[in-house]
Amino acid sequence: MTVLDTRTLNRATLARQYLLDRADTPTHDAVAHLCGLQAQQPQEPFVGLWSRLQAFEPNALDTLLTGRQVVRTHLMRRTVHLVTADDALAWRARHDTMLRQRVLATYRRELAGIDPDEVAAAGKAVMADHRPRTMAELVQALQDRWPAPPRRVLGELLVAALIPMAQLPPRGLWHTTAGVRNLPLARWLGRDLDPPSPDPSDxxxxxxxxxxxxxxxxxxxxxxxxxxxxxxxxxxxxxxxxxxxxxxxxxxxxxxxLPDAPRPHPDTPAPVRFLPAFDNAILGYHDRSRIIDEAHLGLSVAGLRAVLVDGRVSATWTVRDNRLTVTPLRPLTTADREAVHAEARALVEFLDEGIDRVHLEATDGRARP
CATH class of the missing domain: 1.10.10 (Arc Repressor Mutant, subunit A)
Structure with a gap:
């Protein structure tokens, strides 16, 4: 049996994730290939796609969202993902049980004695008028029947687990701040969800x-x-x-x-890449050692944005007070620092947020909180 070392696995991940070479691929096809992008922070997918695609234009993703070809919805791991409409409809029923179990387990005490099926039926009846609602508005309509659970808990049960929902634009559009308005997924996309299969190997x-x-x-x-x-x-x-x-x-x-999937040589050069918060190139594994050191694993679930140097998480980055700051997690060579700075300047141009400085902090090799 062939043994693949960590560096070989790293290069395979980078190639599959379009992080070894930026892909000349339409935005819709990239979202599909990546099986979606984690998107609970609405602006993060734009950085994820910029780092992966040649000449990515934010308007391309905006058009897909407003055109209902791509949708924001709760899916993998009960997190908000940006996925194609086809994948949302095909995959949602497969995730139903997991979504429900995770919410009920998280709020076991608050939801004790509540029949989720009754709550789901009542919520669907409220949404039957096809009017987009915030989570608070949906909960308000049901508060008389279920006054005991905290409003946030009842709302999360409804929106994240019981009723397949789409989060509607303008939330998730480029340089746009907007609250969450929900509409049943099938209504927003104009198609029914694929039904669940009784066959476990469906x-x-x-x-x-x-x-x-x-x-x-x-x-x-x-x-x-x-x-x-x-x-x-x-x-x-x-x-x-x-x-x-x-x-x-x-x-x-x-x-x-897969037999014909790319597995590049481990010595293949890997360019600097800036990743958004919660990027699935890191979170998409149980064993994340192929891309991040054990000492830094907490960064990947804390919402810190990562910088890949030679294919591994080697720094974090933030934007604050008109400055993009890169904080190394390990010593960087002069060549590495120059490459990080160059990619940071390119990212600043893309972000177009009035950032006028790039600051690369001194390297001390220690992880930052």
Whole structure:
């Protein structure tokens, strides 16, 4: 069995994530290939796409959002993702159980004694007039029937778990600040959601496995589960296993992959890339060692934006007071610092937010909180 070392896995991830070479790919196709982008912070996907695509224009994503070809919705891991309309409709039912279980587990005490099916039916009845609502407005309409749970908890149960919702523009548009207005996903997209399948190895699950490996592989079964949050994919993995090739990592884990997917040579140069908060190139794995050191794992879930140097998380970056500041997490060579500064200047031009300075902090090799 071929063993793939960490650097080889790193280069495979960069290639699949369009972070080794910027792709000459339409924005819609890039969102589809990446299986969506994590988007609970509305402006972050723009940076993620800028780092991955040649000559990316924010208006391209705005047009997809307003044209209902791409949608913001709760999906993988119960987080807001930006996904294509086709994927949202195909995947949502597969995620229903996970979404419900995660909300009910998080708020077990607050939601004790509440029948989720009754809440879902009441919420759908309220939304039947096809009027977009904020979460607060939806909860207000149900408050008389369920006055006990905190409004935020009842709202999250409804919007993040029980009713497949789209978060409507202008939220998520470039340089736009807007609150969340929700509309049932099927209503917003004008198409019904694909129904759930009783077969645990259903075609949707198999499709998810193939799509994940195309964008993230080679990967272990635990990585697939960590990416999507679904517990029921082993049967789907088993169903497609004969299509796949297998490797081992240096820890002895079995890794699965598509036969013809790119696995670049480990010495392939990797350019500096600026990643947005919660980027799935980091969060899309159970074992994130291929791209981030163990000492810095907390950064990936704390919402800090990362800088890749030689393919690994080596710095964080912030924008504040008209200045883009890069804080190294390890010593950088003179060449690395020059490359980081050059990419930061390019990012400043893209952001177009009146940033007039780039500051690269002194390197001390210590992680910042």
């Amino acid at each position: 075609p949707t699950g198999q499709h998810l496995v193939r799509r994940y490996l195309a964008a993230y592989g080679p990967a272990a079964g635990a990585d697939i589960r960590a990416w999507c949050g679904l517990a029921g994919l082993p049967a789907a993995v088993k169903a497609v296993r004969e299509e796949l090739v297998t490797f081992h990592d240096e820890r002895g884990r079995e890794l699965l992959d």
